[in-house]
Amino acid sequence: MDLEFKQVNDKLIISIIGELDHHSTDEIRNKIDDKIKSGGYKKVILDFSHVTFMDSSGIGVIIGRYKKLKLSNGVLCIANISNSVKKVFELSGLFKIINVYNNVNLAVESI
Numbered sequence: 396m397d398l399e400f401k402q403v404n405d406k407l408i409i410s411i412i413g414e415l416d417h418h419s420t421d422e423i424r425n426k427i428d429d430k431i432k433s434g435g436y437k438k439v440i441l442d443f444s445h446v447t448f449m450d451s452s453g454i455g456v457i458i459g460r461y462k463k464l465k466l467s468n469g470v471l472c473i474a475n476i477s478n479s480v481k482k483v484f485e486l487s488g489l490f491k492i493i494n495v496y497n498n499v500n501l502a503v504e505s506i
Contacts, residue, residue: 398426403503407436412445415453424456428463437469440502444475454487461493474502 396413409427413419431439439460461471472494476484484490496502 396423398423400430402434405436406438406440406503406506407431407434408440408442408499408503410442410445414448415446415456416448416450417452420452420456424459427456427460431460431464437464437467438506439464439469439471440496440499440506441471441473442475442499443473443477443480444499446477446480449480449483451483451487454483454489457489457493470506472496472502472506474499 396411396415396419399410399412401408401410407430409430411423415423430436441457441460457471457473463469464471473484474496475498476495484495494502494505496505
């Protein structure tokens with residue numbers, strides 16, 4: 396698991412690379428929270444184009460970041476989810492609360 400951070404205007408794009416599961420969630424959560432806090436970001440896009448697997452603990456990471464940003468009048472969205480990860484989103488109901496875009500460019504333009 397690895398993370399790559401990129402800033403576009405006032406938006407933070409976070410590319411998650413590898414598996415988002417119970418083995419990596421603590422590290423991912425801490426790195427994302429630190430980057431958001433240190434940069435004062437209110438608009439965050441999670442790029443899932445390189446996520447190979449996600450389990451229920453990954454859902455917890457996403458919902459936790461969504462709630463933190465929402466409390467500070469921020470926004471979180473997702474881009475580039477694969478079909479296997481899409482299934483996890485559908486089963487968990489994440490599509491009901493978090494906007495998902497086909498690619499990062501659409502997400503950048505929309506938030």
